[in-house]
Amino acid sequence: MSIRPFRDIQRRTTRQIHVGPVAVGGDAPITVQSMTNTVTTDVAATVDQVRCLEEAGADIVRISCPDEGSSRALREIIAEVTVPIVADIHFHYRRAIEAAEAGAACLRINPGNIGSMDRVREVVAAARDHGCSMRIGVNAGSLERDLLEKYAEPCPEALVESAQRHMRILEDNDFQEFKISVKASDVFLAVAAYRGLAEVCDYPLHLGITEAGGLRTGTIKSAIGLGTLLWEGIGDTLRVSLSADPVEEVHAGFEILKALNLRHKGVTVIACPSCARQQFEVIDTVAKIEERLAHVSTPMTLSIIGCVVNGPGEARETDIGITGGGNGTHMVYLGGKTDHKIGSDEMIDHIVELVERRAAEIEAAKDGDDETADAAAPVGSGTERG
Numbered sequence: 001m002s003i004r005p006f007r008d009i010q011r012r013t014t015r016q017i018h019v020g021p022v023a024v025g026g027d028a029p030i031t032v033q034s035m036t037n038t039v040t041t042d043v044a045a046t047v048d049q050v051r052c053l054e055e056a057g058a059d060i061v062r063i064s065c066p067d068e069g070s071s072r073a074l075r076e077i078i079a080e081v082t083v084p085i086v087a088d089i090h091f092h093y094r095r096a097i098e099a100a101e102a103g104a105a106c107l108r109i110n111p112g113n114i115g116s117m118d119r120v121r122e123v124v125a126a127a128r129d130h131g132c133s134m135r136i137g138v139n140a141g142s143l144e145r146d147l148l149e150k151y152a153e154p155c156p157e158a159l160v161e162s163a164q165r166h167m168r169i170l171e172d173n174d175f176q177e178f179k180i181s182v183k184a185s186d187v188f189l190a191v192a193a194y195r196g197l198a199e200v201c202d203y204p205l206h207l208g209i210t211e212a213g214g215l216r217t218g219t220i221k222s223a224i225g226l227g228t229l230l231w232e233g234i235g236d237t238l239r240v241s242l243s244a245d246p247v248e249e250v251h252a253g254f255e256i257l258k259a260l261n262l263r264h265k266g267v268t269v270i271a272c273p274s275c276a277r278q279q280f281e282v283i284d285t286v287a288k289i290e291e292r293l294a295h296v297s298t299p300m301t302l303s304i305i306g307c308v309v310n311g312p313g314e315a316r317e318t319d320i321g322i323t324g325g326g327n328g329t330h331m332v333y334l335g336g337k338t339d340h341k342i343g344s345d346e347m348i349d350h351i352v353e354l355v356e357r358r359a360a361e362i363e364a365a366k367d368g369d370d371e372t373a374d375a376a377a378p379v380g381s382g383t384e385r386g
Contacts, residue, residue, distance in 0.1 A: 279324030
């Protein structure tokens with residue numbers, strides 16, 4: 001199904017950097033990140049959590065390295081996972097060097113916070129030698145004292161000025177492989193700061209509403225703040241910061257991107273809120289189907305509508321649809337057309353089977369297209385798969 005022009009978002013033009021093999025910025029897909037909350041020195045627990053985040057679809061995972069023991073553990077962790085790891089560094093420049101040597105793909109560090117220019121040069125040299133990018137992470141809760149005195153309070157101008165300071169330090173050391181964030185827990189402050197930053201640089205921006213809150217409130221705040229920026233074309237990578245299981249951050253991030261047609265991963269479920277017209281238990285059905293389809297990463301659409309008022313219209317616009325009918329039988333739509341009926345008792349299993357089968361067909365067709373392209377490419381053309 002083609003995307004109509006009114007749904008197009010023109011992304012801001014940025015330079016592109018890499019976090020390990022993952023491209024960030026330029027024409028690369030917007031990436032979704034999360035962060036572990038295990039004690040880093042507990043290697044087994046941290047590896048388990050990173051793998052859970054990988055399974056959920058995280059493109060990049062951040063791990064805190066507050067001490068030397070964490071830096072040593074980082075090397076072991078990186079050896080056990082495939083997703084690129086960002087080492088979270090705050091004030092100790094040695095931790096950044098150790099993390100780069102341990103195989104971190106990126107260092108989250110503010111160069112102005114680690115002391116002398118000699119220390120900055122050492123960190124830059126380690127990042128360059130080991131292929132690390134960096135993230136400058138400005139936060140409204142930890143602005144420099146002189147900026148707070150200058151502006152009297154955290155404000156967009158203060159966040160942007162702080163970011164520019166750190167940018168200049170890296171630029172003066174001939175290092176441009178970095179992205180920037182200007183996070184705040186206040187949605188209005190964060191949005192205004194990112195807008196201001198987007199006007200003064202072309203570096204990729206990492207979006208986030210910091211300390212957003214619990215699963216429900218944090219997801220809503222993040223959806224409003226990040227959604228506003230993404231709709232304006234601002235943002236190249238994001239984290240939804242929740243006081244919840246980090247896996248939920250990944251799910252929320254992809255849902256925000258799906259809602260804006262910026263990136264599609266997994267099944268997009270269109271479902272009615274249910275009412276007295278429903279011919280089956282919509283809420284329970286949606287919950288069970290979403291849980292059972294969480295493993296499907298192939299983009300597709302599924303409509304679950306409890307009655308025939310809006311059901312046929314929604315089903316015509318989705319890959320698979322089901323509309324509630326009378327006498328315990330419901331209409332199944334495939335490719336937007338009526339196809340067959342199914343009873344209530346078999347409905348959930350049947351829909352899951354249809355989605356899994358359709359996902360397999362899409363992936364097989366995709367593989368076939370790739371193989372055809374490879375066969376058609378002349379020897380030495382440099383054509384690569386996906």
